[in-house]
Amino acid sequence: MEKALIIIPTYNENENIVNLMPAIFNEVVNNEFNLEYHILIVDDNSKDGTQETVEAYGKKFPVFILKRKEKLGLGTAYIEGFKWALKSDYQYIYEMDADWSHDPKYLLLFIRNMRQNNSFCVIGSRFYEWRVSVVNWELKRLILSLLGHRYVRVVLGNMNIYDTTSGFKCFRREAIESMNLDNIKSNGYIFQLELNYRLFKKKLKITEIPIIFKDRFFGKSKMSASIIHEGLWLPLKLKVFSILQGKKF
Numbered sequence: 001m002e003k004a005l006i007i008i009p010t011y012n013e014n015e016n017i018v019n020l021m022p023a024i025f026n027e028v029v030n031n032e033f034n035l036e037y038h039i040l041i042v043d044d045n046s047k048d049g050t051q052e053t054v055e056a057y058g059k060k061f062p063v064f065i066l067k068r069k070e071k072l073g074l075g076t077a078y079i080e081g082f083k084w085a086l087k088s089d090y091q092y093i094y095e096m097d098a099d100w101s102h103d104p105k106y107l108l109l110f111i112r113n114m115r116q117n118n119s120f121c122v123i124g125s126r127f128y129e130w131r132v133s134v135v136n137w138e139l140k141r142l143i144l145s146l147l148g149h150r151y152v153r154v155v156l157g158n159m160n161i162y163d164t165t166s167g168f169k170c171f172r173r174e175a176i177e178s179m180n181l182d183n184i185k186s187n188g189y190i191f192q193l194e195l196n197y198r199l200f201k202k203k204l205k206i207t208e209i210p211i212i213f214k215d216r217f218f219g220k221s222k223m224s225a226s227i228i229h230e231g232l233w234l235p236l237k238l239k240v241f242s243i244l245q246g247k248k249f
Contacts, residue, residue, distance in 0.1 A: 001034060001035070001036050002033075002034070002035055002036070002091040002092070003035065003036045003037075003038060003088075003089065003090045003091060003092075004028075004035045004036070004037050004038070004090060004091065004092035004093070004094065004111070004170075005037075005038050005039070005040055005081075005085045005088070005090040005092070005093050005094065006024060006037065006038070006039045006040070006094040006096050006107070007040050007042060007077075007078060007081035007082070007085065007093065007094060007095055007096070008020075008039060008040070008041050008042070008096050008097070008098050009041075009042045009043075009044070009074055009077035009078065009081075009097075009098070010041055010042070010043045010044070010046060010050050010054075010098045011043070011044040011045075011046055011050075011071055012046045012047065012048045012050060013046065013048075013050050013098040013099065014046065014048045014049040014050040014053050015048075016098050016099050016100055017041070017050055017053060017054065017098050018053050020098060020100060020104070021039060021054070021057050021061070021063060022057075023104045024037070024039060024104045024107065025037065025061060026104075027104040027105055027107050027108065028104075028107055028108060031108055031111075032108070033108070033111050033112075033115075035092065035111065036062075037062070037107075038062040038063070038064065038090075039061075039062070039063045039064070040063075040064050040065070040066065040081050040084060040085070041054045041063065041064070041065045041066070041098075042065075042066045042068065042077040042078070042080055042081050043065060043066070043067055043068065044068050044070065044071040044072055044073075044077065045067070045068060045069055045070050045071065051065060051067060064084075066080055066081070066084060068080075072187075073187040073188065074167075074187065074188060074189065074191055075184065075186050075187035075188065075191035076187055078095060078191065079181050079184060081093075082176050082181055083181060085173075085176070086173070086176060086177065090173060091172070091173050092111065092114075092170055092171070092172065092173070093170070093171045093173065093176055094107070094110070094169065094170045094171075095167055095168065095169045095170075095192075096167075096168060097167055097168070100214065101213055101214050102124065102167070102168040102211070102213075103211065103212070103214070106124055106168070106209070106211050109209055110122045110124070110169075110170035110209065111170065113207055113209050114170060114172065114207075117205070117207045118205065119172075119205045119206060119207040120171065120172045120174060120175040120178075120199060120204040120205055120206065121169060121170070121171050121172070121175050121195075121196070121199055121204065121205075121206045121207075122169065122170045122206075122207050122208070122209060123161065123163060123166050123168070123169050123196070123206065123207070123208045123209070124163075124166055124168030124169065124208075124209055124211040124213075125161075125162050125163035125166055125208040125209065125210055125211065126145075126163050126166060126211065126213040127145075127146070127149065127162045127163045128162055128163065128208055128209070128210035129162060129210075133210060133211065133212045133213060134212075134213045134214075145165075148164075148165070149162070149163070149164055149165075151232075151235065152164050152193060152235050155235040155236055155239055156197055156235055156238065156239055159196060159197065159200045159206070160206075161196055161200075161206060161208065162208060163208065164192070164193045164196055165189050165190060165192045165193050166192060167189065167192050168211060168213075169192070169195075174204075175199055175204055178198075178199070178202050178204060179195070179198050179199070179202075184198075185234065185237065185238075185241075186234050190234045190235075193234070193235065193238075194234065194238060197238050197242070198249065201242055201249055
């Protein structure tokens with residue numbers, strides 16, 4: 001039986017994760033693809049009981065946790081999760097937020113799309129074909145996001161991706177193996193753009209499925225000024241690195 005791993009980074013997400021884990025398994029149990037689903041929580045030293053909740057749930061269900069000593073960021077959390085997944089022989093590897101902005105009902109749709117289109121990565125898109133599907137966003141945040149995607153297209157070229165920074169994704173194992181994970185430069189939300197661009201440069205097929213993105217149920221957004229700053233300079237840096245490194249990028 002092939003296995004799929006859902007990687008979920010957390011930092012003080014106990015209110016969300018306690019109900020998200022059972023909701024995920026309710027969606028994927030006895031699935032049509034005969035896939036065995038597991039969850040990996042990568043926690044940045046939460047103080048709200050997140051780790052204890054995950055460990056308790058993991059006694060009955062295939063849920064695992066990587067405990068980190070401090071808040072190290074989204075990108076490094078996924079990198080550690082990817083390496084853990086590759087060592088543990090998972091064929092499909094997901095990225096998913098803990099805050100309910102990513103609905104578990106889409107999980108099997110990723111696999112269906114991936115197999116039908118022979119894709120190496122499937123993205124859950126908030127802006128699919130320029131249709132905006134977000135709920136409870138401030139207008140300022142929406143405008144900033146849309147302008148950011150336009151900026152990326154100008155700097156990096158048209159990757160035929162509408163939502164370049166979506167964090168709801170599924171990869172084939174081969175897609176993760178194709179990247180040198182230690183060379184990935186970004187750590188904030190722009191981390192998602194870097195993954196997309198690296199796969200694009202390797203000519204590995206990426207497809208999108210439209211999703212409805214809801215703002216978090218509980219807790220505060222992790223968006224910060226440093227993340228916005230990274231979003232401005234990292235596309236330029238990626239472009240330069242891709243030119244200098246060529247096929248090694």
